[in-house]
Amino acid sequence: MDRRLILVRHGQSEWNLKNLFTGWKNPGLTDKGIEEAKEAGQLLKSRGYEIELCYTSALKRAQHTLDLMLEEMGITNMTIIRHQDLNERDYGDLAGLNKDDAREKWGDEQVHIWRRSYDTPPPGGESLKDTADRVLPYYKREIEPRVLDGGTILVAAHGNSLRALVMALEGLSPEEILKREIATGKPIIYDLNESGKVLKVENI
């Protein structure tokens, strides 16, 4: 029996293109982001997976990415569960600021700590740990049981909500997750065993 979990970060957003901290702000996809989402859909289509159920966040860049992927896969009748627990990390006071301007103001190291450390939150926002504290209970409660029932579950979410999930699934340390980047529109495919442990991971 397949117990497959597919994670996809949304395609490039308007604010990714402008190099702005985004967090819970709600920009749409760029043309490139739309293409990335379609390509991700084509890739999954070529694998012939039968998707049982989809999850996404409450933010439109992830929702639109999922819709485009499903369209490419020719899937018209699908249950999509949208929940804010899968939202991007809240970037707090940094949201809307240019990432290079922030480095000029606070220095490269501080900005890197805010962006990639495990437990140092950006001012007024969530650390990766804070993000994990909402993403992982949601995953355990809602998503994992559906995967363990058998089949393929697709999750379209965000760079840091997915880093939180990848950290738990792959058993990465806070040092290891610091270096882990999640590319836009590139599916990560996990095969899980009956207790939810990762048997195999494939980045396509």
Ligand SMILES: O=C(O)[C@H](O)COP(=O)(O)O
């Ligand atoms: O919210 C954002 O700005 C991006 O989606 C992810 O940002 P990061 O690469 O700075 O974590």
